[in-house]
Amino acid sequence: MSLIVNIVLLVFLLVMALAVLKTRHLFAMAMLFGLYSLLVAGLFVVLDAPDVAFTEAAVGTGISTVLMLVTLASIRDGHEATTQGKSRTAPLIICVVMGGLLIYGTHDIAELGDAQSPPNREVAARYIEKGQEETGVPNLVTAVLASYRGFDTLGEVTVVLTAGIGVLLLLGNRKKIHVKSKGGQHG
Incomplete structure (x- = not known):
């Protein structure tokens, strides 16, 4: 199923x-x-x-x-963005190359559900056996996300925050440019 x-x-x-x-x-x-x-x-x-x-x-x-x-x-x-006059070959090549690299990178990943893979055999067992003792957190998921993978979680949050700030800065600059262009036309 x-x-x-x-x-x-x-x-x-x-x-x-x-x-x-x-x-x-x-x-x-x-x-x-x-x-x-x-x-x-x-x-x-x-x-x-x-x-x-x-x-x-x-x-x-x-x-x-x-x-x-x-x-x-x-x-x-x-208005909708147009792609007239622009070549679409370079973005296509970049996408194909990156997709190929991602597919190539999956060859080293352990098979899904393989009980003998190193993450299942070593890492998960350590988290389960010593997670509460090493972190002092009773919830195993919280221990993994906040303690063992704390820097990874911090990095993910930083990426989202940076993207949000970048969008706000771009939108803010767009409004300033729009106001300046109106002032320049009338002045």
């Missing part, structure tokens, strides 16, 4: 990705990205990673979609 759910979710993800590629309307694209993130969150739930699913749902579906919609609302003229 789980395999069927995984296949259905993956098919929906593929359809959603193709829809994002084909649409030219920016509002529809933002909504499709939000749905894509929601499907990814569902896939994480099926893969027994609810903490990652919550993060994906909050950041991917929630915050990212809101930031995209706010950015679209702040566009002065409201």
